Amino acid sequence: MTPLPPGSTIGILGGGQLGRMLALAAARLGFDVAILEPEENSPAARVAAHAIVGAYDDARALTALAEISDVITFEFENVPALAVERLIALGAHVAPNARALAVAQDRVEEKTFLNSAGVPTVAFAKADTPDEAAEALHVIGAPALMKTRRDGYDGKGQKWVEHASTAQAVFAALGGKPVIVEAPADFVRELSVIAARGAGGEIAVYPLSENHHEAGVLRRTVAPAEVPQETADQAERIAAQILTSLDYVGVIGIELFEHADGRLLVNEIAPRVHNTGHWTQDGCEVDQFEQHIRAVAGWPLGPTHATSRVEMVNLLGEEALAWAHLAGEPDARLHLYGKRDAKPGRKMGHVNRRRPLASSGHSHRSE
Template identity: 50%
Template sequence: MATTKTNTAPIAPGACIGILGGGQLGRMTAIAAVEMGYRCLILEPQEGCPASHVADHIAGAYEDEAVLARFAEACDVVTLEFENVPVDALKFLEERVPVRPGSHALKIAQDRILEKQFLNDAGIGTAPWAEITDEQSLKDAIDRIGIPSVLKTARFGYDGKGQVMLKPGSDPSKAWEDLGRVRCILEGFVDFDCEVSVITARSANGTVKAFPVVMNEHRDHILYKTHAPADLPTSTAKAAEDIADKAIEALDLTGLLAVEMFACRDGSVLVNEVAPRPHNSGHWSIDACMTSQFQQLVRAVCGLPLGSTEILRPAEMTNLLGNEIDDWAAFLAEPNAQLHLYGKAEAKPGRKMGHVTRLK
């Protein structure tokens, strides 16, 4: 699906792309940008972050306006690689340089309640949900939604952090206590057949183009494998792509939007969550697609023509967590495998240290 709006002057190669965040997503975005002739500047508090190995780096706080002003002065356009940048930082930057995606999309993506409400208002289905602010609202939500369900913090949860599954016999009050008695969301259990995702891009000139639907496997709430393309009925795959395109248009977002969804047993597709950035489930595209998700992000934020999202070969991407990267030599010996390591200094259990993509 592709639509086009009023053209915007492109930002040509040679310009500087600012990236908020210095993790592996920023690293792979910078690599793609440099290959296309751009310079990159990373703003990330941590010295020696993965992206700093491949691009210039300012080690400063996102809340420091002097640092932000220096960053904006050096950049022709700014994008981000993760959601936990303060919205006020983007608002400050937006007054000085194009920021894509902007503060509006980030504000919604940072808050599960705002996110669910926005999606529902746009006519996009999700699991049943309710906002939790105290014990009475939790009790009322359970009465309405039922158990099993999932209690999640409204903000700052990822890879299974900040959430508790409520099962028959669970103590909801203790679950909320364990999450810090902060504002939460209760989400109803979804009877799904598989978890899928779509990454779609929207250029500064309004063109929208989605990557094919992929199927995801998780272990302990962390993405383990992605299969591209997903083995789905054509109608289900089209529904998922249409949902992703509808969401990025509704957000008026320039850049990438990753939409994680449940393909349900009744044939419906429901959105779990969205992320306005490159996504772990799109890493396969580096080796198996005409255009990688990272190159597509560069194209989108710079107002260039979006690349083809054609799959060249089916692929399976596997995350390498913690000490699994110790097997790097074995991965390199596989004839159909491509190894990507992120340059992180310390391997910790559950930490994403790299990935391997196997072409089929």
């Protein structure tokens, strides 16, 4: 791919906070951004050069986006596959590719792909009917985690099955939709790695982060995580296997379970910039948002080593109303998303608190 010159237009499907931060990063590199989003006055649209209001499967809106954009990307993985297919049919260049999107949209496809790429996960089984759900519990064993195959996010669309006898009832409680049944992950902590692959196949990996959740929602990330070199190397190998197997271009988020013996299992992948990578905005020379823009535009990837230790805290609902206090903290960097309604549990922003770097963070680049 020939690198896009400044002044080119990058299209983004989605107008939320990730689209907003991508648009800001693109603007810093001299690009214009076009946002396609169903809702008017979205957070991303207010900082973009062009805003197209329409459903993601609206042929008119997709045509308008394809005509104005030199490359198109997306801020979340639940964009309809049909939308990407239509954009490609219109001659648009889309990155990451349609396969990455399809794999990430279906939890069974995701884990099947990961295992085929040599990446370890928990044991799993699929179930499309109540009887299959009961059978899956007998195969996996109880307790087990049952999740809808599609559309779950921030802990939604999943329930624990404590006894095999309740499998059918839990299947019904999840809407009677196709599910995946997963064995419990006996992990000591959750880590994640943000990585990127450029148009020429080069790979750049950020230091690992340690993540803490509440009620299924990410509350806090600390990075670089304190890990042995062997763990960092393991995460880099996993990231490289996934990126290469998908022929991926862009930034990807990979959630990991760390076991007591040091083994890493992949929980899930997100073919986009990721909440656990927000620390890079104030802890790295090139953050995940600029890195994604560089990758999809065919530019060289930037450095990924940590320049500061960062604690990232998500601001949910009315917590963002403390902006004046947070802005007054000398070591804090406040990032607000421009959302109008501070609904309970809604991600309204985040704050990065910087600390001195105790030791050099791990980063890796390969050709």
